[in-house]
Amino acid sequence: MPKPLTTNPALRDVVYKNQWRDAFDGTVPEGWQPTLKVTVVTAAFNSKTLDLTLASLAAQDYPEDLLEVVVIDDGSEPAVTIGKYAPKNTRLIRVNEELGEGWGRSNALRIGIEASDGDIIYWVDSDMILFSDNVREHAKWAHFIPEAATIGHKGFVEEWDFTPEQVFNEVRSGDIRKHHDLSTLHRHWSLDIFEKTDDLNASGGRNYSTHMGACATVTRSVYEQTFGQRPELKLGDDTEIAYQIWQRGAVFIPVMSAETYHLGRATVQDKGREVAHFNDIHFAQRMPIPRYRRGAANRQWQVPFVTAVVNVDEETAEFARRCVDMLLNQTETDLQVLLVGPWSRLVTGRRRVLADPDLELHLLQEWYRCEGRVTMVENDPDDVFPSPYRLDVPVTVGLAPSALHEIMRDVYGNDLGVVNYFAPEGADEATVLTVRPTQAYSRALRYASDKVAPIEAIDAVWGVEWRSSKELGLVDLRTAEPVKKVTRGDSDLAVRELREQLGQERQRVENLKQRARANRERAEAAEARAEALGIKRRVRSKVSRITNRVTRA
Structure with missing residues (x-):
């Protein structure tokens, strides 16, 4: 992919991805020291x-x-x-x-x-x-x-x-x-x-x-x-x-x-196999790329492949559980979630817990207290180094189970820079899902200044693109149907319905068995009739032959 065009003089000599030849081919000016x-x-x-x-x-x-x-x-x-x-x-x-x-x-x-x-x-x-x-x-x-x-x-x-x-x-x-x-x-x-x-x-x-x-x-x-x-x-x-x-x-x-x-x-x-056997374990913990080193799925690593960042406050806390749960339910499991919120502000002393204005934040904190893949932080770290990818997820957006896999297949597979995914249908246009490679961000920061915006620098060193989210199954949690809660009564009703269905299935099987037995009996009777009819025909034929011989005599 060619380097994006830029009109900013401060970005003309930056290296795009690893294409060093475009910046300097190794020939120094005459007299250089x-x-x-x-x-x-x-x-x-x-x-x-x-x-x-x-x-x-x-x-x-x-x-x-x-x-x-x-x-x-x-x-x-x-x-x-x-x-x-x-x-x-x-x-x-x-x-x-x-x-x-x-x-x-x-x-x-x-x-x-x-x-x-x-x-x-x-x-x-x-x-x-x-x-x-x-x-x-x-x-x-x-x-x-x-x-x-x-x-x-x-x-x-x-x-x-x-x-x-x-x-x-x-x-x-x-x-x-x-x-x-x-x-x-x-x-x-x-x-x-x-x-x-x-x-x-x-x-x-x-x-x-x-x-x-x-x-x-x-x-x-x-x-x-x-x-x-x-x-x-x-x-x-x-x-x-x-x-x-x-x-x-x-x-x-x-x-x-x-x-x-x-x-x-x-x-x-001399020791290639032994060295590789030793190193591969240590490399897998610290280096998510190349991907083949992490042969085990559904587990945590020291450095996650993707670090997802979700910002939450008292007004959006009601959506956060579903948002983060959907992240943790991705088929791409090599990720860590940073839940950014005002956690230090939460009062833990005597209070009317049900009337607490931060009730949803308290419940959110308790919900993920023992979840190793969720870390609650006070401030957005911005930089997720050494994790190679940052995923910004609006708290009001839910991801379908295979969404992250599809995103990374595109971004990582094609070595893309920043990729923005449009909001799900019906959501605010400002609601954008964004993936950002750490190596692109790190290099871009060297060139960001009062005259160069960070996103402009990122575009110059790795590129910035927009993608449709239609195929990702993104959900606007503000308008999506809530997950139905199952009560004890609902549970008992479901059990009765299942038992009725089981009884109907058993009856259907029994009917099929009876029909099969009837068909078998009819087949056996038809076979017996056919055999009897064959005997009668042979007897009649024999009687006819004898009668003919007697008549000729």
Whole structure:
């Protein structure tokens, strides 16, 4: 889908979805020089190749005053030391698990990022050798696309005998490239995705899992909008933070010119099945997309696929129960409902409960008190990150059971931006059902200003559309027939009616049986008559033959 046309100069250079080529193709103007500071974070635990990684960083052609390296020693034995060949601005941070500082790669990287201040965060594993222009090739994208999240190109080297001095000299001279032709080394699975998606240009960002921490960057302005690295994750943390930065509007860009050697085999070559078995469980809890990870239905997850928001007050509380109950009854069960209302205002002390003007709000609060998929909040959060979709449901609108499934099949299936559904027939035109993708909203907020309305920015980065609600079965709860309450008398009457129906059915079955027996008896009699008639015919024929012989004689 082409980028929507905009006449606002402030929105002309924004990236539509993940179509980075339209904004910047990687060709810098003549004489261009970088101005953004890069922070390289490297977690090390008993690494035997860290000195080689630091030596390659020391030989970069990026301005040294714009490059800092933070090495986080995650409890190595012996402790990490910084050798002779390392960038000038290199710091070492030691993590002390005994002091409650945690452990693991993600925890270490979180500490390193929080202790740094670079405009660009560059994750580099301690088993990488970066070619001399690597940092520059990564960093240039952030100078032209503020949401840039770049992925470098690595070749897996299984045998090596490099020294730090050799790496420093050969990276600086360019001779390091002569050791291996990257195209002949192990082909990483991400290259297949790049080929199928025009280098992610056509991916909409859904292939965020290609943004792996061995050599990947993101602008700090995007990272700081996330929850940051998850210390509790011990594997797959790079995929999880990639999901977060996607939901915060990151633009994913493979940079094939940012070349590296990865010293050692790819993890998936040796332990792919074990890693996937471990990660899939943790990913399913935190990442609703891709959808295949959540194989179980009718259950809750840490991050819901859809967060539905329903605003209620004392005047509309009478409709809220039916509205929310219909939401909870959807065939698409991966959702959370935020019920926004004046809950702190409710009086809980001595009062005339039946005359309380907030009676319906009290009853609503009690109705959902133990419902895990409904959360009562005082203020509309607006931002539902990291949930990928926000659904705004007017409290006077009810959704048919398959409505949400149909909505998401359209919006998620076609990677749409904001979609508004017209009010059900007879309802106020201002009553609109709206779906909003979080990644679109996050990026749009960067451009919203006094001169750019948020909805205008969203249209520029992902699009805004209107849809008919006729096929969704939306109900205006203000005019819909109320749900009939069943009394004890109604129940007894229903039982009597059912018993009468059962008796009628039994009688009908008995009549059918009698009819079948009568038919069987008639069939047997007809068969007997036919057999008797056959005997009579044979006797008559025989008598006739004998009579004829006697007559001829």
